[in-house]
Amino acid sequence: MNLQRTLMLGGFAAAALTGQQAAAQKRPNMVVILADDCSWHDIGCYGAVNNRTPHIDSLARAGMRFTNAWNSVSTSVPTRHCLYTGMYPIRNGGHYNLSAIREGVETMPVRLARLGYRVGLAGKWHIHPKEAFPFERVPGFAVNCLTKDPSHTMKGVEEFISRNREEPFCLVVASVNPHVPWTGGDPSKFDLGKLVLPPHFVDTPQTRKSYAAYLAEIDLLDREVGDVVRALRERELLDDTLVIFLSEQGTQLTGAKWTNWNAGVHAAMIARWDGRIRPGRTTDAIVQYEDILPTLVALAGGSPDREMDGRSIAPLLEGRSDRHRKYAFxxxxxxxxxxxxxxxxxxxxxxxxxxxxxxxxxxxxxxxxxxxxxxxxxxxxxxxxxxxxxxxxxxxxxxxxxxxxxxxxxxxxxxxxxxxxxxxxxxxxxxxxxxxxxxxxxxxxxxxxxxxxxxxxxxxxx
Structure with a gap:
């Protein structure tokens, strides 16, 4: 009887181990693409009337578009602190611009590395203190959001995602587009007289000139999204990768950034995960940036803890739920x-x-x-x-x-x-x-x- 019991327990243990190995193999790669000062309403699939964003729109057609996604603060540093800690601004400590998170707060690269992920960041940092965010630096995207050359190259990203097929990765691609000074892209493609201005703008020639320059950098942002998705597809990684696009807070044109108005804290959010997210879905469930990290931790095989204010949206992504939060703050x-x-x-x-x-x-x-x-x-x-x-x-x-x-x-x-x-x-x-x-x-x-x-x-x- 004891021998039989031992054999049975051994069989269960082996089965459990096999199941864990299978689960580990199924853990997705993760790519988070973050814009910089981009208004949600200037993304094509969110109703943009002046410009096109074909690559971002393609991501939405292949995945899930969120109509009630929100950031907690409409400035870049606190937004990134919330995204990378899963904590609301006051609790993580970095709640104002140019701030730093509190001592002891665990961040995205720390949590995911513990679960066996390579964690890299290409582009803008704007997170403090840097030692609390041990991302691998991935070259090719502008780091300084005030650069006059916001162009990008893909070699660093391609090397990072191709390096080790046996080891899952999480990559943040943090664009500096369309942050001021709006020196990238081709604003001449926009007919200034035909631009349709949002009603919280004042219609002046300078407004139209500035708005066109801002929209030209959204073209660059869209190209970046397309290049990242293409790199995944060419390496046959797209089927195994969760791709999330976030627009961050709205443009610096008054009425969005630096405010708690809808134009400032409402965000475009799109998630694509082939085979797991049904294409073409739209959800009005309320989600916040603080929910992203708990989601990645859960999908990586970890257990989000109570230190994080966010909650995993995996049930939303996989169609097991259609609601998430009652309020956004x-x-x-x-x-x-x-x-x-x-x-x-x-x-x-x-x-x-x-x-x-x-x-x-x-x-x-x-x-x-x-x-x-x-x-x-x-x-x-x-x-x-x-x-x-x-x-x-x-x-x-x-x-x-x-x-x-x-x-x-x-x-x-x-x-x-x-x-x-x-x-x-x-x-x-x-x-x-x-x-x-x-x-x-x-x-x-x-x-x-x-x-x-x-x-x-x-x-x-x-």
């Missing part, structure tokens, strides 16, 4: 990029509540004050121009928008009796989130955010 802490101007926001996929915690102050983003297009907006003497410029610098305490009826968020419903219950519900959810994050609101956006003044802190979950 956002923040903006302005210092040291300007005077303190803390903003917090929550949305349920349709209605969005924005809480400007210091409405008596003037909003200033120093990086934008000398932009020619903004100067042209201020010089335009129309009611629309006065409204758009006025809402940028001076905001009420609360803003409530129905994004189904008003996607550009130009009609504030806050304080209206018929929307009182919606406003109260979103405000309760927002306050609960802030308490759970240890977010002090006004106290989080102070001169202590200046890197030289900020003491080192260890991560402690509230």
């Amino acid at each position: 956002h923040l903006h802490d302005n210092y040291p990029s300007g005077p303190p101007y803390p903003i917090r926001a929550a949305g349920d996929g349709r209605y969005r509540l924005i809480w400007n915690l210091t409405p008596d102050q003037r909003m200033i983003a120093k990086n934008m004050e000398n932009e020619l297009w903004l100067k042209s907006w201020k010089a335009t003497d129309t009611e629309h121009a006065k409204f758009i410029v006025g809402r940028w610098y001076h905001r009420p305490e609360f803003e409530l928008y129905d994004t189904a009826a008003d996607p550009w968020e130009l009609t504030n419903l806050a304080g209206k009796k018929e929307y009182a219950r919606i406003q109260a519900r979103l405000f309760r959810a927002l306050k609960k989130w802030m308490r759970g994050q240890g977010d002090t609101g006004i106290g989080a956006d102070t001169e202590q955010n200046k890197p030289a003044n900020r003491p080192a802190q260890k991560n402690v979950r509230p």
Whole structure:
């Protein structure tokens, strides 16, 4: 009996080992392609009317397009901190621009390397401190987002993905397109007189010139996506690779970046995984950038832990669920990029509540004050121009928008009796989130955010 039992247990162990080996072999490669200051509405499959993005659109046709994907902060450094930690901004510590994450926070390259993945990054870093993010540097894509030459080459990426077929990889391709100074691509292909401007812009000749230059760099971004997918296909890796495209926050043209408005925190997100994601799917499930890393960890065979705020969206990708989050949450802490101007926001996929915690102050983003297009907006003497410029610098305490009826968020419903219950519900959810994050609101956006003044802190979950 003991011999029989031993043989049975041995058989089970062997079967389990074989199953683990098979599972390991099925673990996907992973490629995350991240844009830089790209508005979701300027991607073809999200309704772009001025430009085409055939490679990104092809990715969507072959995979899954998300209509309710959100970042938590509409500036680059905090967005990347959230993406690479799976944690909301206050908890990871890097919640303002030019910030650094807290001591002890585990990041994407650390977590995936532990699971046997090679983890590389091509392109823009903008993550601090660098030693907390031990990505392998993959050459070929511009690292400095202020470069005047945002072109790319593929040799580094091709070498990285081809190096070892027995070892799965995760590669982040972090483009600098279409970040300012908008010196790449060919803006002359756009007829300035025929450009259709978003309604939260002020129509001036300088606006049209700047918008065309920005759209020209989206062409470069689309080419980069096409080249990465082609490299995977030519090496017969596409069937084994999950490819995720993210548009990051919106353009620096006022009304997107540096805000919690829809144009700033709403993101394009597309996932392709041949054989696992049914082609041509669209989902309105609410997801946030913090969900990406837990997803990659789960698919790599790990168990996402409670240190991460995000949750795996693998059930969404594989069609086992059609819902994910009840709310998306956002923040903006302005210092040291300007005077303190803390903003917090929550949305349920349709209605969005924005809480400007210091409405008596003037909003200033120093990086934008000398932009020619903004100067042209201020010089335009129309009611629309006065409204758009006025809402940028001076905001009420609360803003409530129905994004189904008003996607550009130009009609504030806050304080209206018929929307009182919606406003109260979103405000309760927002306050609960802030308490759970240890977010002090006004106290989080102070001169202590200046890197030289900020003491080192260890991560402690509230």
